[in-house]
Each structure stands twice: as structure tokens, then as C-alpha cells.
Amino acid sequence: MTQYRFQPSQVGKLWLVALIGTLVYFAAPGVLSEILPPLRDPNETITLGEDLVDWEIPTDITGCNVELLSVRGRSWICPGENETFIGSVIHKDKDVKDKTNTLIRTTASLxxxxxxxxxxxxxxxxxxxxxxxxxxxxxxAFTIENKETAEIMFVVINGEQSLVKSELLWKAAFGTDFPAQYREKLEGTAPDEEMNPMPEFTHKMRERLA
Structure with a gap:
């Protein structure tokens, strides 16, 4: 009686599995490239927005490195003696029940x-x-509304270059100069009594987030 190391039916299955594996191996990159957002240049000019979302706001900021491991939105690290972080996240307007609360939570989540x-x-x-x-x-941090797409962008800046970067981002977002009261505060020249014009509001927000 003829003996086989592998039964003919098993050999056929093995060839089928090998064929499928080969097809998946070569086809997967093409499929994934259509699904996943394209890789971004690590030293690209900063464009606020979020991958897979059409709404974007171009800026003149360069020289910052893309933070490729960001969980949501887009973020960059700008080099310096102490690094400066820039991040943007977009939410649908209908999903935001409280913009102030969402801005605080977005900032805290970063x-x-x-x-x-x-x-x-x-x-x-x-x-x-x-x-x-x-x-x-x-x-x-600040919010930007897009009435046409019914979306809200949340932008966060933190670090030693926060004043310079905030001025550029504000100009890109609204087309106007950065408000003087914010410049004074980030420069440390604003009077202490003007630091918090809404103390009762911030107290309540603290209690809600505790």
C-alpha cells in the first residue's frame, strides 16, 4: 500500500493556504494605503486639523517635528531649550454639549x-x-468654529514658545492679531488682579472635573 508523508488532500490545502497568504501579503499594503491616512513629513509646515477630516487651517510655522504617536488629532513638538507642544483636535458640533468643558478636557487629556x-x-x-x-x-488653548462643516477645532499650545506660536496660530485661524490681553499674560506683565476675570466660573468647572 502506497504511503504518503502528507495526504494528497492535505497537500492541496497547504498550497491553498500558501497562495492565500501570498496574496494577502502583497495586497495588504495597497488596501491599507487606501484606508489609513498618508504618512506625514516629520518636518512639515504645521497645518491644523485632523487626519481623515477635510477641514484644515494652514499656518506659517515650520521647524517642528510631527508627533507620530498622537492618539487623536495632529500634534507637533517644536525644539528649543524647552520643547513647545502644539496640538489640534476636531469634534462635530453636535457631539459637543459644552464647549468650555470640552476645551478643558481636551487640554487635560494631552x-x-x-x-x-x-x-x-x-x-x-x-x-x-x-x-x-x-x-x-x-x-x-482656543476653539475655532466652522459653520459650513458644523465642526469645532480645539487647539492647544504649551511650552517656552507658547506666545510666539499662539500669535501665529491665532493669525492663521482668525486673520487678526493676537489679543493684547493674552500677550501680556503669557509675557507675565498682566496685573495679578486681572489674572482670572471669571473666578466663580472656574471654581465650578474645577468642581465638575474633580
């Missing part, structure tokens, strides 16, 4: 703690825009 109970302040300098500033940590 790893930035606020110094002291009243260390930060929330403001509304432009209709539909909310800002958050924490001068002690060189932290500034």
Missing part, C-alpha cells in the same frame, strides 16, 4: 495639569470662540 485652583482662566474674546490660558505653565 497631559497638561493646571497649576492651582484658579491658575487658569476661560474667556470669550470672539463670538463662538473660547480661550483657556494658564500663564504659569505657558499654556494657551
Amino acid at each position: 497631559g497638561f495639569a493646571f497649576a492651582g485652583r484658579d491658575g487658569y482662566q476661560v474667556d470669550r474674546p470672539v463670538p463662538g470662540t473660547i480661550t483657556l490660558i494658564e500663564p504659569q505653565q505657558n499654556l494657551f
